[in-house]
Each structure stands twice: as structure tokens, then as C-alpha cells.
Amino acid sequence: SCYKKSCASCDLCQMRVTKKILPAEMISRNNFSVWSILKKCIGMELSKIAMPVVFNEPLSFLQRISEYMEHTHLIHKACSLSDSIERMQVVAAFAVSAVASQWERTGKPFNPLLGETYELVREDECYRLISEQVSHHPPVSAFHAESLKKEFKFHGSIYPKLKFWGKSVEAEPKGTMTLELLKHKEAYTWTNPMCCVHNIILGKLWIEQYGTVEIVNHSTGDKCVLNFKPCGMFGKELHKVEGYIQDKSKKKRLVIYGKWTECMYSVDPKVYDASKKTGGDSKKLKQLVSTSDNEADEMPEVQETVTVIPGSALLWRITPRPAHSAQMYNFTSFAMTLNELEPSMERLLAPTDCRLRPDIRAMENGDIDTASTEKERLEEKQRAARRERSQDKEEWSTRWFQLRTNPYTGAEDWLYTGGYFDRNYSDCPNIY
Numbered sequence: 001s002c003y004k005k006s007c008a009s010c011d012l013c014q015m016r017v018t019k020k021i022l023p024a025e026m027i028s029r030n031n032f033s034v035w036s037i038l039k040k041c042i043g044m045e046l047s048k049i050a051m052p053v054v055f056n057e058p059l060s061f062l063q064r065i066s067e068y069m070e071h072t073h074l075i076h077k078a079c080s081l082s083d084s085i086e087r088m089q090v091v092a093a094f095a096v097s098a099v100a101s102q103w104e105r106t107g108k109p110f111n112p113l114l115g116e117t118y119e120l121v122r123e124d125e126c127y128r129l130i131s132e133q134v135s136h137h138p139p140v141s142a143f144h145a146e147s148l149k150k151e152f153k154f155h156g157s158i159y160p161k162l163k164f165w166g167k168s169v170e171a172e173p174k175g176t177m178t179l180e181l182l183k184h185k186e187a188y189t190w191t192n193p194m195c196c197v198h199n200i201i202l203g204k205l206w207i208e209q210y211g212t213v214e215i216v217n218h219s220t221g222d223k224c225v226l227n228f229k230p231c232g233m234f235g236k237e238l239h240k241v242e243g244y245i246q247d248k249s250k251k252k253r254l255v256i257y258g259k260w261t262e263c264m265y266s267v268d269p270k271v272y273d274a275s276k277k278t279g280g281d282s283k284k285l286k287q288l289v290s291t292s293d294n295e296a297d298e299m300p301e302v303q304e305t306v307t308v309i310p311g312s313a314l315l316w317r318i319t320p321r322p323a324h325s326a327q328m329y330n331f332t333s334f335a336m337t338l339n340e341l342e343p344s345m346e347r348l349l350a351p352t353d354c355r356l357r358p359d360i361r362a363m364e365n366g367d368i369d370t371a372s373t374e375k376e377r378l379e380e381k382q383r384a385a386r387r388e389r390s391q392d393k394e395e396w397s398t399r400w401f402q403l404r405t406n407p408y409t410g411a412e413d414w415l416y417t418g419g420y421f422d423r424n425y426s427d428c429p430n431i432y
Helices: 010-014 061-071 073-080 084-100 269-277 358-364 368-391
Strands: 056-060 108-110 117-122 127-135 140-147 152-164 168-174 177-181 186-190 194-198 206-217 223-228 240-246 252-259 263-267 313-317 401-405 412-416
Touching: 056 061, 056 358, 061 084, 061 108, 061 117, 061 127, 061 140, 061 152, 073 084, 073 152, 073 177, 084 177, 084 186, 084 206, 084 223, 084 240, 084 252, 084 263, 084 313, 127 401, 140 412, 152 412, 252 269, 252 313, 263 269, 358 368
Parallel strands: 056 108
Antiparallel strands: 117 127, 127 140, 140 152, 152 168, 152 177, 168 194, 177 186, 186 206, 194 206, 206 223, 223 240, 240 252, 252 263, 263 313, 401 412
């Protein structure tokens, strides 16, 4: 065991998450039209738009954030390496793996209520995480994960900006991720790529991620630049990620390549360039046609899996989804466990933990009517509390995070102030 048995949260630590299936299958959306809600919202920011619960998945956005930790083994591996370039390539693989769970996840997570929290304690992976909804307008979620062996800290705050563009919804995950490897006295920072869900109105929903992700090692000056490629007209680039690692003298040391839906590799830049000159894959690709605004954005047929360049090192491979994932909101095995609530946990959790949210619990159980009623009740309770604070001229006080300066980027960031795992929740708000 990597955690002391006298810990106040030992019931949570010792518990092995075992849920393999949700209590009920995904609720069909076939009889619901999102167009009636979104047709007036083209080009608008969607955080204030109330969506029917049927378009949700039975997790809070705080639980979705915790999915960054699915491949924590990569952080452990980075901690064990003595060379900074080798550490950077594994950190880059972790940054890619952190967004891999979004593949085919077209359900919208529940918006967290102000003051909502989520904790995840995993003794088997030697970490614990706490997150809190620190702002409602704009919506900001802060999280902090730490090694139980004091090997790393991983934290950030996310302000997801959603915009509707007629046929698609684009999500910009504003906010910085910070990973600290304590033994090496290193800190890495990056921002996540853009995410786009296509065919919101018509056709099969599909997801792409795109944009440049720059990972900076603030201790050594090493940098990794990753290009999440947009699909493009021919679909050839769908899901591809390519980039490189350079040292502080800007010498290119490694090339990183792969797909965020499959795997990532690294290879020597000279070998990579030589491979490109040989022409690579010569398969002709079918051109995608979308000639009318009334047609769906056709999802390209999935191309061949990643072509491995001889001499490459495998950095990460995605964990296969369970066989029944498509009927379970396309959840990963990890996501399937996140709302699990054992009787032994209830006495230890903060009353603000989103496992205790009745609307999410009802949806997980397949009760769409109760989920909708409870969602409306909780949102009205939140509005009433805000009106009361306004009348009393009171400001909302966050419980576990404070807006401070990130010591590595110099920018404002919500940083964990400590104390959550002391298990004193007497002053937590009644939000449910």
C-alpha cells in the first residue's frame, strides 16, 4: 500500500472501483429536436442556454475533468525517468491521453452547480483529486490532483466556452494545465486543444480535436509543440497528432506522432524526415462531399491505424472501450466508475460531492422525468441563492480554491488551498 492506513479517508482509499456497467442504458434522443433550442443561438456562447436533460450524459463536468487521470501511470513513468527529454515525451503522451476519453462522447456533461465538488481517491494508482466549481458565470471548474507518495501535483482551472455554428458546437477549453514532478523540481504547463462536435442538427454526431498544444518545461526550457490536426476535406488528417520536442537551445530532439484516439509514438527527427521522403502511405483517399448547408458534415471513414515508423518508441496506447460502451453513453471503463456511490462512502464525502446530485443519479438510473424535474429544481435553488446573496450584498466564497497567481505562467489561476481531506465539511453550502 502507498497510503497510510490511519488516513481519515481510508474507506475511500481502500475501495476498489469495480462498476463495469451503468444501472440503465443510454436514453434515446431520437424523439427530441435540439434545433428548436439552438436555432436562435448561432454564433452565441452557450453557457447560459438551458438544454433538455436528454442531451446530457450522467456525469458532472467535474467528473469529466477527473478523466484526465485515467492514464496516471504515465505521470508515474515520467517521475521515474532521469533524462528531461525522455520525461517530456511521456508528459506529452499524458497530455494527449487526457483528452482521449472525449472520443465519441457526444453527450453533454451536467453543468456543475456553484460550490459543487468532486473527489476521487485511488490508492491503486497512488493519487487523490479534488475539484470545485468556483464560478457560475462565467463557469469555471478548478481541480487539484496529488500523488499519495508526494511525487507529483497536477492542477488547473477550466473555463469551457461553447459556441454553436449552425451544424456544429465548438468547445474552447480555456485554462492552463500544470504538472509538477516534485522529485525533479520540474513544472510543465499547457492548454488543451479545441473540440468540435459535428452534426448537432442532422446526421451522425462525430468529434474532432484541433489546434496547437505547447508544453513548456519551466525548469529546463525544453518545449514540446503538438499539432492536433483538423479533419480536412479528405479526412486524411482525422484524429492525427504530430509534433516535436526541442531543448532550450531550440534543437529538435524528438518527433512525436500518432492519433489521440489510438496511440502516440516518438522517433528520431532524422528517421522521421527520411520516412517522409519515401512517400509514406500512397493509398488514395475518397473525397468527402458536403455541397449544401442542409446536409450533414459527413464523418470520414476511419483511415488506416497509425503507420509506425521503424525505430519508433511507443509512448501510450488507448485503453479499449468496454463492449457495451455504445449503449452506455460511450463511456470508458474508467468513466463507468466515476459516479459509483457505496454506502461506506456517503459518511465521508462532502455534502457538495456530485455523486449526491439527484438529477445525475436519476439519469444514470434511466429515469429521465425525475432527472429533468430535479435539474430544474436545483437550478432554481441556485438562482434563488444568488438573488438572496445579491439582496444581502454578499459575495460568494469558494471553499477549497482561491484565485491567485500561477507561479510558472504568471497568470491568474485557481489554486488549491488545502484542507479538503481533513474531512471537516461543517461549513459547506447546502446546494442540493
